[in-house]
């Protein structure tokens with residue numbers, strides 16, 4: 001798919017991977033709807049950076065775990081942009097803890113944002129894509145969802161759930177011109193991983209010897225958005241840690 005002139009929604013666009021993705025898409029001529037939990041200075045700054053690349057950019061506050069909020073959000077984006085060809089479900093949180101100590105609330109909240117958030121967004125946005133018979137859905141999973149990770153039962157479950165959701169959506173929509181893929185990043189330098197230092201044993205176990213950069217995930221998003229013949233894949237961008 002030619003990206004220039006298309007419209008994209010990027011959730012979790014205020015920081016980290018979402019910010020890099022919005023800027024990468026904007027640099028390809030894609031208009032971007034930027035979603036975060038609030039209309040913070042951070043998301044406004046991403047909006048300004050995208051606008052400086054010559055595209056339309058708008059910011060929206062929405063908790064993606066809420067079906068009502070995501071429905072209202074997509075109605076507003078439809079009014080503002082007219083159509084949506086690309087959906088990047090990137091919003092995500094962690095609430096880590098060992099299984100024995102993890103509260104029900106922490107399990108529900110992480111699954112609610114990371115997994116149900118993607119479901120909510122796809123449910124509403126896919127209506128627009130189905131009518132246009134064109135769409136690219138990209139879900140941000142994680143190597144934690146492929147390998148598991150001690151202390152991340154809730155997070156790993158949500159990210160593994162995204163793999164099943166991705167493949168089912170890919171099968172349902174393949175005949176309608178809509179692809180659905182997932183990216184499984186390894187350890188990427190963002191706020192989410194700010195407590196992991198370069199001397200952490202996790203980093204030395206990465207075959208390529210370093211953490212990834214948000215732009216390296218953004219480039220994978222762009223690649224999947226451009227591709228017409230890739231659907232249902234989980235693309236690891238992880239320096240080899242999960243091979």
Ligand code: NAP
Pocket residue numbers: 011012013014015016017018035036037038040042062063064065090091092093113114140141142143184185186187188189190191192193
């Ligand atoms: P980050 O820097 O912590 O940013 C998280 C983003 O998600 C922020 O924009 C935040 O908005 C938004 N967000 C959080 N809860 C939300 C909600 N309920 N509704 C809407 N937006 C919400 O995270 P990141 O490291 O860039 O990670 C982005 C995605 O990649 C996540 O899904 C994460 O699980 C995945 N991932 C990251 C890594 C890594 O190493 N960093 C590895 C594998 C997978 P506010 O600014 O308003 O809070």
